Amino acid sequence: MLAGERLVSVIGRHTVATSRTLEQKISDAGPPWQHIDPHRLTPARQRMVQNAELIEHRHANAPWYSLPETDPAALEQRLKEQVPIFERFGEQSVSSRVGQTLEIAVFPALHGQTELEPVGGFLDLADHDDSTLYSKEEPPSLLNRGNIGRRKLDFIVRHGEAKWAGIEVKNVRPWLYPHSNLVIPLLQKCITIDCIPVLIARRIHYATFHLLSTCGVVVHQPFNQLLPNSEATLAAQAANRLRLGYHDIRVGNEPDARLVLFIGTHLPQILPEARQKFERFRDLLSGYANSFYDYPEFVARIRRRLRGINEDSDWEDTEPEHQTTTILLMKTSKTIPINKVTQWPLSHQFRKHSAIIWQSVPPTPKRALNCRWRHKHAPSERRMRLVPMLQVSYRLQFWL
Secondary structure (H helix, E strand, O other): OHHHHHHHHHHHHOOOEEEHHHHHHHHHHHHHHHOOHHHHHHHHHHHHHHHHOOEEEEEEEEEEEEEOOOOOOHHHHHHHHHHHHHHHHOOOOHHHHHHHHHHHHHHHHOOOOOOOOOOOEEEOOOOOOOOOOEEOOOOOOEEEOOOOOOOOOEEEEEEEEEEEEEEEEEOOOOOHHHHHHOHHHHHHHHHHOOOEEEEEEEEHHHHHHHHHHOOEEEEOOOOOEEHHHHHHHHHHHOOOOOOOOOEEEEEEEOHHHHHHHHHHHHHHHHHHHHHHHHHHHHHHHHHHHOOOOHHHHHHHHHHHHHHHOOOOOOOOOOOOOOOOOEEEEOOOOEEEHHHOOOOHHHHHHOOOOOOEEEEEEEHHHHHHHHOOHHHHHHHOOOOOOOOOHHHEEEEEEEOO
């Protein structure tokens, strides 16, 4: 497997590495044809640890990985070189200012254009350097008759045609997936106050882009993690390929040309279409964000809605009139709840060369046969009886 080969190769050269370093060197860097996305790299790494192909160590409250044959002295030396940088990178005093750095870069980009009216921003950027946190005026929690309480969006903007959009800025190392705990709160807040969700993060997986953009969510990748000017030394150490290897780190809080182009040109252009998509899929986004749908069902419902078919299943809504089929009957006779029986796949019955004919209690054959073997199309209180037959071919009439 390519993931295993890449892990052995990278760890062999690096001696010992964290999961973030491995993602940086395998998912972000290296030959494009050898890139392994984090959602595939992680289970491969876990499997190799279970099989003793990799050794897991715990330092600075994080797992580090090495090969079994690694020399203990070399391992200890490499840990001494990397762990202090990793610890410093994760300190609250640093991580809070790192998170604010990309927000500061977005702030002048918002105020440098004229098509969007921004709400929220920083008050004292000219008063001191970035060695301490800046004061920020957060956007309101009450908007469009919605209330998100103490939770805040990073910025809110108003567009003449698309109305409101809520912007979240995530200056973090991990790739963001649709189920990420940094993505779900954005959806919850924007649905509550009727804002188009806009997500800006270093790396956003293609599944996140493809799925959420279909629903009207706007995403943008800067492809860099910004660090404050006051942490230039730490940035150089973390970016060193022999240390943490975060080669995409950039120092400073000024917006680059890519970010300015997105906020000043692309975002105003795509918001009207995003609003239409958001209104069309708002109920599905709400169901997913509030755990009413799990991820597979969320994806399936989007696909079915796009195809214009029944969203509850991939079965046809109706059967052709007077359609007939030949089935074989099971040798059993007992009464069981339909909400239990209808979870059995029909294909499973035919693999056993037997199928089920239903007789309702009391008899209502038309409604019973219309259940189409799915729990959601049948009342849970109705009970069905299996007719005792063995290897008898019946021609069964379906009614609409």
